[in-house]
Amino acid sequence: MNNTWFGLRWLLRLAWRLDRRRFVIGMGLLLPGALATPAVALALKKLVDAVVVDAPGEAAAWGAVAAVVLLCELMLGHFAHLYYFELAEITDQRLHRELLRAANGSDWLELGDDPSFGDRVDLVRQDVQRMRAGIIGGLPMAALAAQLAVTAVVLGVLSPLLLLLPVVAVLPVVFGRRAEHLLESARERTAPVTRTIRHYRRLMVDPRSQQEIRLMGNARYLLGKQAELLATYQRTMNAAQWRSTALRLAGQLAFALGYVGSVLYVYQLARRGEATVGDVILVVTLATQIATQMAAGLDLFGDVYASASGVRRLLQLRDESRQRSGGSGATPFAVERMTDGIRFDNVSFAYAGSDRTALRDVDLYLPAGTCVALVGENGAGKSTLIKVLTGLYPPTAGRVLVDGVDLAATEVTSWRRRTATLFQDFARIDLTLQHSVGVGHLPDVDSREAVTAAMHRARATALLERIGDTGALIGSGYGDGTELSGGQWQRVGFARAVMRTEPMLLSLDEPGHSLDALAEQQVCDAYQATAREVAARVGGVTLFVTHRMSTVRLADLIVVLDGGRVVERGTHDELVAAGGRYAELFHLQSRAYTE
Numbered sequence: 332m333n334n335t336w337f338g339l340r341w342l343l344r345l346a347w348r349l350d351r352r353r354f355v356i357g358m359g360l361l362l363p364g365a366l367a368t369p370a371v372a373l374a375l376k377k378l379v380d381a382v383v384v385d386a387p388g389e390a391a392a393w394g395a396v397a398a399v400v401l402l403c404e405l406m407l408g409h410f411a412h413l414y415y416f417e418l419a420e421i422t423d424q425r426l427h428r429e430l431l432r433a434a435n436g437s438d439w440l441e442l443g444d445d446p447s448f449g450d451r452v453d454l455v456r457q458d459v460q461r462m463r464a465g466i467i468g469g470l471p472m473a474a475l476a477a478q479l480a481v482t483a484v485v486l487g488v489l490s491p492l493l494l495l496l497p498v499v500a501v502l503p504v505v506f507g508r509r510a511e512h513l514l515e516s517a518r519e520r521t522a523p524v525t526r527t528i529r530h531y532r533r534l535m536v537d538p539r540s541q542q543e544i545r546l547m548g549n550a551r552y553l554l555g556k557q558a559e560l561l562a563t564y565q566r567t568m569n570a571a572q573w574r575s576t577a578l579r580l581a582g583q584l585a586f587a588l589g590y591v592g593s594v595l596y597v598y599q600l601a602r603r604g605e606a607t608v609g610d611v612i613l614v615v616t617l618a619t620q621i622a623t624q625m626a627a628g629l630d631l632f633g634d635v636y637a638s639a640s641g642v643r644r645l646l647q648l649r650d651e652s653r654q655r656s657g658g659s660g661a662t663p664f665a666v667e668r669m670t671d672g673i674r675f676d677n678v679s680f681a682y683a684g685s686d687r688t689a690l691r692d693v694d695l696y697l698p699a700g701t702c703v704a705l706v707g708e709n710g711a712g713k714s715t716l717i718k719v720l721t722g723l724y725p726p727t728a729g730r731v732l733v734d735g736v737d738l739a740a741t742e743v744t745s746w747r748r749r750t751a752t753l754f755q756d757f758a759r760i761d762l763t764l765q766h767s768v769g770v771g772h773l774p775d776v777d778s779r780e781a782v783t784a785a786m787h788r789a790r791a792t793a794l795l796e797r798i799g800d801t802g803a804l805i806g807s808g809y810g811d812g813t814e815l816s817g818g819q820w821q822r823v824g825f826a827r828a829v830m831r832t833e834p835m836l837l838s839l840d841e842p843g844h845s846l847d848a849l850a851e852q853q854v855c856d857a858y859q860a861t862a863r864e865v866a867a868r869v870g871g872v873t874l875f876v877t878h879r880m881s882t883v884r885l886a887d888l889i890v891v892l893d894g895g896r897v898v899e900r901g902t903h904d905e906l907v908a909a910g911g912r913y914a915e916l917f918h919l920q921s922r923a924y925t926e
């Protein structure tokens with residue numbers, strides 16, 4: 332129960348902060364509208380009593396009062412709805428923003444790797460709709476509470492025994508809450524199943540997987556898998572629905588018995604002359620009203636309860652994101668020009684939920700101003716090393732020092748501002764070219780010159796000319812933009828990375844990925860040129876991962892990783908002469924080219 336009130340209070344406080352005017356007007360209309368309901372019953376009682384004692388003037392007056400109050404009840408509620416509906420709309424937008432903030436709030440990437448975090452983000456996304464209903468239901472619920480209080484007072488004055496009626500009327504609410512709880516926990520239990528169902532759905536409509544699905548003829552197999560999961564989901568949800576419906580029915584049955592009992596009781600009082608005919612009408616009317624109020628209350632409570640669970644989950648996500656962020660004592664990264672270099676001091680790293688160590692006891696020195704190639708087989712840990720160095724993951728053990736500054740004690744976002752990275756699985760940002768590239772350096776996001784210069788640095792001037800203008804839309808994510816090839820997207824990604832003109836670390840993961848030989852050569856030239864610029868301007872280190880030995884041999888330093896360990900380091904000539912792992916890889920590839 333505490334949880335529900337907390338959620339309701341949190342939502343109402345948020346609505347109050349967002350738009351006090353609508354809140355006050357909405358409540359100001361709702362409350363008298365709600366109080367009009369028991370007032371109608373009282374006016375009817377007076378009307379009937381006046382008719383019984385044959386006082387037509389008084390009866391007509393009470394009839395008029397009943398009509399006016401009834402009109403108020405109908406009209407005020409309707410106008411109030413307009414206000415709190417708009418309020419719910421505003422709150423809904425804010426909640427979506429809160430969710431995006433919570434999902435992206437952590438400084439590190441590890442939360443994003445955690446499937447249970449993803450499940451909870453999915454649940455909260457569904458919850459936002461319910462939280463909106465919580466606002467729409469929360470305000471009338473407050474008015475309803477006032478209405479019930481007045482009804483209880485009227486009944487208590489008539490006979491204290493009649494106070495049992497509102498008490499019995501609470502039963503459907505209690506049972507309804509339990510029923511909601513049942514459905515909620517079923518929803519939480521099936522979250523991994525629904526995530527997998529959605530994944531299958533995405534997989535089958537994604538153009539990239541569709542071609543393979545067709546070639547391999549496995550559409551039926553995937554559909555079957557999805558159908559099995561759907562059946563599991565429906566079984567669990569149906570069982571929960573049945574149990575929750577049974578609980579609701581039990582609560583409503585208990586109230587129905589109380590209703591009939593109270594009407595019979597007041598009828599007996601009237602027969603003994605202890606109540607008037609008007610009192611019988613009053614109880615019949617109030618009991619009917621309570622039934623409607625309780626049914627409405629039950630629905631509203633269901634909405635509020637469900638939205639309170641959403642609030643709880645949203646706040647948990649937010650806290651979790653905050654907790655997995657850098658310490659508040661972290662100092663901003665203030666090195667302007669790198670003179671020493673980057674050091675990995677006994678660094679190890681394991682992904683959350685994985686029992687495999689992706690980096691093991693890495694001791695590595697990357698001197699300032701050098702161009703370093705990372706080499707190793709698939710899964711050796713090359714991308715992971717870049718992710719740890721760019722502060723996407725904190726090391727599990729050891730330290731990373733940039734010019735002697737320990738990244739663990741540094742505000743990670745300020746260090747990231749001094750890095751420029753293009754990952755193998757770079758983002759395809761379907762916006763205008765201006766913004767798709769410009770977001771790489773927010774201060775210049777709207778600067779056409781900065782974007783044009785970045786496209787130039789990325790050797791993508793021809794692409795810019797083909798697109799025509801930086802204001803043109805690229806990709807078809809949300810509009811009719813120019814569709815780009817994998818290699819062209821990579822150029823856009825590279826231009827985005829080099830929007831930062833003074834990175835202390837330039838990291839390029841698989842530059843040749845998605846490119847034809849000529850394009851790869853051009854991009855590698857661009858990388859080398861950018862690396863030289865970065866080295867000259869701020870003593871920056873360029874780190875690139877590639878499987879092409881012709882590119883690797885140009886590096887000042889080559890680092891060979893195997894199973895998460897650094898197994899060799901040196902120049903091309905040194906490593907070839909050493910005849911170790913690198914020499915083996917180099918000869919293997921040279922043979923492949925010459926044979």
Ligand SMILES: Nc1ncnc2c1ncn2[C@@H]1O[C@H](COP(=O)(O)OP(=O)(O)OP(=O)(O)O)[C@@H](O)[C@H]1O
Pocket residue numbers: 444682683685687689707708709710711712713714715716755
């Ligand atoms: N998000 C993740 N969660 C769990 N394990 C991961 C994750 N990303 C990578 N790994 C694992 O960490 C190890 C190192 O992966 P990494 O991507 O760093 O290798 P790589 O050398 O870059 O490989 P490739 O050449 O294929 O890109 C692999 O065993 C991989 O399966």
